[in-house]
Amino acid sequence: ISKLAVLTSGGDAPGMNPCIRSVVRTAIYNKLQVVGIRRGYQGLIEDDMYDMEARSVSNILNLGGTILKTARCLPFRSDEGMEIAYQNLKKHGIDALVVIGGDGTFTGALRFSKKFPDIAVMGVPGTIDNDLYGSTYTLGFDTATNTVIEAIDKIRDTADAHDRLFFVEVMGRDSGAIALRAGISCGAEAILLPEKATAIEDLIKNLKTGSSNKKSSSIVIVAEGDKNGGAYDIAKKVQKEVKSYDVKVTILGHLQRGGSPSAFDRILGSRLGFAAVNALLSGKSQMMVGLEANHIKITGLEEALNQHEFKLEEDLMQMAEILSI
Numbered sequence: 531i532s533k534l535a536v537l538t539s540g541g542d543a544p545g546m547n548p549c550i551r552s553v554v555r556t557a558i559y560n561k562l563q564v565v566g567i568r569r570g571y572q573g574l575i576e577d578d579m580y581d582m583e584a585r586s587v588s589n590i591l592n593l594g595g596t597i598l599k600t601a602r603c604l605p606f607r608s609d610e611g612m613e614i615a616y617q618n619l620k621k622h623g624i625d626a627l628v629v630i631g632g633d634g635t636f637t638g639a640l641r642f643s644k645k646f647p648d649i650a651v652m653g654v655p656g657t658i659d660n661d662l663y664g665s666t667y668t669l670g671f672d673t674a675t676n677t678v679i680e681a682i683d684k685i686r687d688t689a690d691a692h693d694r695l696f697f698v699e700v701m702g703r704d705s706g707a708i709a710l711r712a713g714i715s716c717g718a719e720a721i722l723l724p725e726k727a728t729a730i731e732d733l734i735k736n737l738k739t740g741s742s743n744k745k746s747s748s749i750v751i752v753a754e755g756d757k758n759g760g761a762y763d764i765a766k767k768v769q770k771e772v773k774s775y776d777v778k779v780t781i782l783g784h785l786q787r788g789g790s791p792s793a794f795d796r797i798l799g800s801r802l803g804f805a806a807v808n809a810l811l812s813g814k815s816q817m818m819v820g821l822e823a824n825h826i827k828i829t830g831l832e833e834a835l836n837q838h839e840f841k842l843e844e845d846l847m848q849m850a851e852i853l854s855i
């Protein structure tokens with residue numbers, strides 16, 4: 531390969547910038563030319579790209595979001611869109627592509643590379659949801675979890691002062707990874723996840739027990755994908771039955787995506803970006819880089835996408851229940 535392009539796609543995640551920096555500098559160190567593509571696959575189709583050099587990525591390690599911007603791009607799902615994207619890459623002499631994003635981004639990259647195998651592609655898992663096969667952690671998950679913890683600690687202060695029961699809704703449409711870790715870290719009385727159906731009656735029983743055990747406040751974490759209908763609905767049902775607490779709801783929303791990446795995400799982004807370029811240099815394509823047991827692991831995109839499923843982390847869930855008695 532001689533000219534490499536990098537893009538970020540799907541939801542933004544803290545750690546994408548350290549990864550972009552790593553990709554750009556590893557490529558330049560290896561005498562490759564580097565191009566940054568703006569707004570994911572959208573920029574590829576609109577030919578919105580620019581040459582990058584080592585100084586293009588100065589002072590971005592500490593920035594949340596992505597300097598390349600990101601987008602959800604409908605036209606890339608069509609054959610015509612992919613053809614235009616391919617012609618743009620050819621026009622600029624680009625023969626390798628690093629895509630940083632989630633499973634949608636990987637699906638697009640694999641389809642594209644099967645259609646046009648002369649463009650080598652390498653995926654880097656970037657999503658706060660931590661829901662990809664092939665990497666124990668995805669970029670942004672650690673920072674997002676820490677952001678949630680910081681917010682819930684503040685909610686705990688007011689919950690405790692007023693004998694309140696708070697339902698805090700966190701991100702995770704299909705994955706309860708953030709909810710579970712935030713729940714353990716903040717001592718939540720209950721954690722509701724998409725991977726496990728929790729009956730409202732059981733939740734109410736649990737909260738009543740907590741109250742009779744002299745708990746002065748309670749926090750229940752609800753992942754947005756929980757099947758009980760969202761934090762507001764659950765709170766309404768619970769307030770009818772649990773009179774000892776004043777029930778409140780907080781939806782954390784998009785603040786969970788922002789903020790300066792944690793040390794973990796900066797290092798993960800650096801390692802994965804470095805590994806992605808080195809994998810391309812060694813002739814690999816249609817793969818993703820990940821981290822497992824603190825070692826870089828390279829997995830075929832096909833395998834990663836096929837294996838993709840949401841598994842409940844039973845051991846962590848059980849521990850969280852025991853520790854919240």
Ligand code: ATP
Nearest residue numbers: 540541602603606607631632633634635637638657
């Ligand atoms: P997140 O996990 O944060 O949502 P993601 O990468 O899964 O990230 P998506 O919006 O699902 O986010 O996908 C990003 C982009 O990938 C889409 O906007 C689209 O351009 C492209 N994409 C997704 N699925 C396909 C597909 N089947 N074929 C071609 N392109 C696709």
